[in-house]
Amino acid sequence: MSTLAHVFEAAGIATVALGSIRQQFESGPPPRGLWCDFPLGRPLGKPGDPEFQHRVLAAAFAMLDSIEPVLAEFDEAIADDGNEMLACTLPPRHDPDAHPAIDEARGLRVAYDRGVEMSEGRFGAGRVVAADDIPAAIEAFVRITEGTPWGEAGIPGLPMRVSHDIRGYYETAALAMVDHAPAAWASTRWFLDETETGKVMLAARQAMQDQEAPQPMWFYLTPGDR
Amino acid sequence: MPDSDIKALTEALPGETFETTAFTTPPPLAEATVAVVTTASLHHPDQDDFEVMDTGYRLLDGSRRDYVTGHWSPNFDGAGFAYDMNTVIPLDRLDELVERGVIGKVAEHHLAYAGNQFDLAAVRMDSGPAGAELLRGHGVDVVLLTPV
Numbered sequence: 001m002s003t004l005a006h007v008f009e010a011a012g013i014a015t016v017a018l019g020s021i022r023q024q025f026e027s028g029p030p031p032r033g034l035w036c037d038f039p040l041g042r043p044l045g046k047p048g049d050p051e052f053q054h055r056v057l058a059a060a061f062a063m064l065d066s067i068e069p070v071l072a073e074f075d076e077a078i079a080d081d082g083n084e085m086l087a088c089t090l091p092p093r094h095d096p097d098a099h100p101a102i103d104e105a106r107g108l109r110v111a112y113d114r115g116v117e118m119s120e121g122r123f124g125a126g127r128v129v130a131a132d133d134i135p136a137a138i139e140a141f142v143r144i145t146e147g148t149p150w151g152e153a154g155i156p157g158l159p160m161r162v163s164h165d166i167r168g169y170y171e172t173a174a175l176a177m178v179d180h181a182p183a184a185w186a187s188t189r190w191f192l193d194e195t196e197t198g199k200v201m202l203a204a205r206q207a208m209q210d211q212e213a214p215q216p217m218w219f220y221l222t223p224g225d226r
Numbered sequence: 227m228p229d230s231d232i233k234a235l236t237e238a239l240p241g242e243t244f245e246t247t248a249f250t251t252p253p254p255l256a257e258a259t260v261a262v263v264t265t266a267s268l269h270h271p272d273q274d275d276f277e278v279m280d281t282g283y284r285l286l287d288g289s290r291r292d293y294v295t296g297h298w299s300p301n302f303d304g305a306g307f308a309y310d311m312n313t314v315i316p317l318d319r320l321d322e323l324v325e326r327g328v329i330g331k332v333a334e335h336h337l338a339y340a341g342n343q344f345d346l347a348a349v350r351m352d353s354g355p356a357g358a359e360l361l362r363g364h365g366v367d368v369v370l371l372t373p374v
Contacts, residue, residue, distance in 0.1 A: 011359060011362055047312075185303050224235045
């Protein structure tokens with residue numbers, strides 16, 4: 001971010017950079033930077049709140065009046081205490097012969113399709129695994145939890161990208177089951193802590209680590225704090 | 227765990243060092259053309275997704291709203307962007323600022339890069355200057371940079 005700001009300024013374009021991580025801003029400051037203490041992934045702060053977003057933009061564009069490099073802090077922080085979690089009803093068991101995670105994923109398909117319609121697919125599945133193939137992708141991680149070596153489990157792509165599609169599938173389905181903008185990380189916590197597939201992903205991550213898979217293969221299956 | 231724990235994973239990553247700080251004085255904002263440059267790895271569905279360590283950029287058509295994120299890191303909340311694209315690329319807000327006379331014009335095109343790069347030399351020496359030149363060619367005066 002800061003690198004791009006320097007390069008664009010050198011090319012004759014004035015910049016204002018929004019930043020979420022204070023230490024990065026201070027150690028490599030952009031020419032004009034507004035540190036916003038907001039959760040990662042939300043540089044404008046509050047989804048669905050145009051008034052708040054305009055406040056951020058006003059503070060950012062005001063920095064264009066500065067006649068020298070400047071860093072500032074936005075006057076309101078958005079705290080995340082690590083506990084907020086979405087309350088979404090999970091589908092009842094439909095196929096008792098299927099693994100609970102796979103049965104669950106199939107049961108969420110209608111909600112996922114609604115979520116895609118609402119969000120225009122901005123964060124859904126489909127990067128390497130189409131929505132139709134999400135249950136099969138989950139099955140590969142189930143196999144890892146059951147002892148199959150990760151390289152032989154049939155993960156249909158780079159593990160981090162497959163896991164991104166699985167998480168996106170669930171969080172997009174969750175969007176359709178609530179009537180408000182989720183608090184930051186609330187749908188991720190719901191996915192990892194409340195769903196059968198979340199449990200599989202966490203267990204598969206641990207199993208891959210135990211199998212001594214290369215660190216990037218297992219570490220990026222979930223957010224790094226897990 | 228709270229968001230601050232995830233920020234702590236990356237806060238010490240070294241950035242590029244610049245011996246001098248380039249600084250451009252813009253025209254009055256009410257006369258300026260404004261573009262968004264984001265490191266959220268956004269792209270249109272019909273464009274190539276971002277590969278891991280992809281230092282290139284994608285040209286975003288401001289007349290469209292079908293932006294998807296190709297960021298490979300799991301260390302950001304995606305639900306905010308899914309719910310409201312303006313959380314990351316605030317083009318609707320910029321349109322409103324044009325209507326209010328606060329900014330002159332919203333650029334027709336915007337740029338997306340992939341954040342979470344461990345080697346920024348290619349961005350500094352190649353794709354960054356190329357993107358800047360492209361936006362200058364489109365008459366952009368001011369860039370708002372947004373991360374995820």
